[in-house]
Amino acid sequence: MLKKHINKLESLILDSFQNLIRKENFISGIEINPMDYSFKLYTGNKESLATENLSAGERQLLAVSILWGLSRASGRPLPAIIDTPLSRLDGQHRQNLVENYFPQASHQVILLSTDEEINKKYYKELKPAIGRTYHICYDEELQSSVFKTDYLF
Template sequence: MSGLHKQLLKKHQLLNQSIELLSNVIKKFEADVMDELELATKQNFFYLLDASGLAILKDVKIARDYTIEVLNNYSQPFLANISQGQRQVLSLSFITALAQVAGGTKALEIPLFMDTPFGRLSDQHQENLIKYLPQICSQWVLLVTDKEFGPSEQNQFLESGAIGRFYELISKEAGVTEIHEVPEYEYKSGGVEHYG
């Protein structure tokens, strides 16, 4: 075997070893990220769940293909049996966990937009959301209806100090909506009665 052939064979072996090492590093990184994502999803979910959900749900598992499963107290798959509100809380927990893990911090560095978020939620889920999300979001933009944002919800937000700006959408005619900023003194005094 010539010296040139030996050199090429040695380089080929080194290249194969490097590829194997890099492949192992990538697999370890992926596994660590998935573990971190699962943990963040669990923490968010169990913080946001109401008492009845906490009584029957034990764990959240995320598979390598990003499918989510919820386990009951007997460690049995239970996703098909959870309520629509619990599904919404699970989805929100997963979405916020994705942003937290991608950003490398517990707080979301991107705004979180939610359209009619409270429609299917129990009062406890809603209260938990109002308390928790402002802690982990740099900006939380809610589009709510008057049924979702009544005096009780207004008080919860005011107590949390989470309102930065408040806007009212007023439908003028078909296809025409005006946006008005509501002064702080109006929503703090309960002067805003409709939210379009």
């Protein structure tokens, strides 16, 4: 039974990763060790690839893919909260997250972004899926942060 669930999880994580990564056929397989839940990645050439050999952005996408795969495997609507979601990513990976992950990650997605991450272009693309936005800014007079019910632009 454990092997069956692990196989399903491997498949869901791999599918999630392939939807986010810009390199086609980069990772063709993911294996989860049922004893310690460690990961092995396999390239398109079926060679083992250590996660330490991934770039910071690729590791971030793998982490997102693991969470997305776990969420999908649960079959339950689970909220997703993502802090600085685009911080280590290049333009294409950012675009992939905006198009392929954020709108379908969950019924409720909370993005805690910096002013440099969700720019006007990404905001426009995400707008149909946005229910509410807040801007946390510092008020000198109050000597405290305040919430505004609008976004930066």
